[in-house]
Amino acid sequence: MSNSAVVDQKGRLKIPATLLPALKGVSxxxxxxxxxxxxxxxxxxxxxxxxxxxxxxxxxxNANNQKLRVRAKYYRQAVAMNRAxx
Numbered sequence: 001m002s003n004s005a006v007v008d009q010k011g012r013l014k015i016p017a018t019l020l021p022a023l024k025g026v027s028x029x030x031x032x033x034x035x036x037x038x039x040x041x042x043x044x045x046x047x048x049x050x051x052x053x054x055x056x057x058x059x060x061x062n063a064n065n066q067k068l069r070v071r072a073k074y075y076r077q078a079v080a081m082n083r084a085x086x
Contacts, residue, residue, distance in 0.1 A: 032075075033048075033072050
């Protein structure tokens, strides 16, 4: 699913209202990451743990896999919804 989102002046990711119900029903804690810095991927914490485990097992000798692993870790950040639920 793809939607436009913006980061406000305080560095908060503003999620489109159409996505909030789907996110609220999954978890209050998320990991946000990116492959290149211009697009974000949002994962519920439990799902990110599985993704991170898979990234750790990628072949260290494959340059493309190594780049993906490094970028995903570089851009990752643990976040939680604010008190308003967004």
